[in-house]
Amino acid sequence: MRTSPEAHWFKSSYSGGSGTECVECAHAHDDTLIRDSKQTEGPVLRVRDRTWQLFVRALARDGIS
Secondary structure (H helix, E strand, O other): OOOOOOOOOEEOOOOOOOOOOOEEEEEEOOEEEEEEOOOOOOOEEEEEHHHHHHHHHHHHHOOOO
16 A cells, blocks of 8 residues: 655654664554555555554553553
8 A cells, every 4th residue: 555645753752763673653534554665656555543542552562652
């Protein structure tokens, strides 16, 4: 899936900033878009906002984030 140019991409506040590993996210309507920050023209994963919220909460609950 290609994204529209108006998507506002952001990196996690936990990103180390070394440029070696990071994902970027953007919000689009009721979805969250996820991509590799090193391959911005590469594939994009689209998940429903509610699914993304549950995923992030599960990570925090399990001490992973």
